[in-house]
Amino acid sequence: MRILIVEDDPLLSHHLKTELQEIGNQAHCASTANEGLHIAKDYPNDIAIVDLGLPDRDGISLIKDIRDAGIRIPILVLTARANWQDKVSALDAGGDDYLVKPFQKEELVARLNALVRRSAGFVKPEIKAGDIALDLLAKKVTVGDKPLDLTAFEYDLLEYMVRHNRQVVSKHRLLDVLYQDQEGDPNTIEVMMSRLRKKLTQAGQENPISTIRGQGYIFELQVS
The missing domain is CATH 1.10.10.10 (Winged helix-like DNA-binding domain superfamily/Winged helix DNA-binding domain)
Known part of the structure; x- marks a missing residue:
């Protein structure tokens, strides 16, 4: 898979990119919403991982901009916020699923695979x-x-x-x-x-x- 990672924590971003590439994926990393939108528009990606807490603006506005640009790739939302209102807001903005930090790599990979299969119309791996x-x-x-x-x-x-x-x-x-x-x-x-x-x-x-x-x-x- 080609994965866009929009995460401002450099350590987490590095770990995500390294772990996902070790199992055969390709990854682009962005640390701001504006950089993430640029990559989403200019490169073919299968899925995006978007953190809600970005330095230039909220990840929810980035998700809206991605959808407004006609980009239909699935989006997995990362959030440190446990309240249900933020999760609903992220899904309403155009996110497809969410994962609360901290999380296990195995769960992240399973969610990514399921979202890509679903978006392509395939329910089996x-x-x-x-x-x-x-x-x-x-x-x-x-x-x-x-x-x-x-x-x-x-x-x-x-x-x-x-x-x-x-x-x-x-x-x-x-x-x-x-x-x-x-x-x-x-x-x-x-x-x-x-x-x-x-x-x-x-x-x-x-x-x-x-x-x-x-x-x-x-x-x-x-x-x-």
Whole structure:
């Protein structure tokens, strides 16, 4: 997953980023609401973690701005406030779930996974497209009953295409997905896509990813 973390406590922000990246996610961190809004608008994220107590303005106003910008990613709200009014206000502003500090990493990860699956229309931790099955928790792929050996980047590429099935996805969008704040070469996407297609074909799967000339790629299979 690509996760936006908006948290002004540098120690907590660092721990969250480190722990989430250790289990295969990518993370962007912001320490203010304005910085968080900028990242939410300019980078493709699967989910956002937003603290309510931010230095420039309240996290609730950030959530409203994200929703007003038409950004529909799920938002998990972090709060040190235990009263129910603040929780209701956060959900009314457009948050999808909340977690009260302090919390266990395992609960945070479970909440994130559940929110992303729900937002994509998947209630199970697995996506299927024809004979292709993606285990979203283990980050593994099978074709039929056989495991498909993918690199981390190849897996991220396939998962993004599957999640956005039957949508044309540009190379530049895929560069943002795979590299985020790093410089990437569009030719890398071509090489990686070619390698992914070859592995799918060798596994007995008819190539499900088509090239739309001048626009990008499209994953053709229906997802369930």
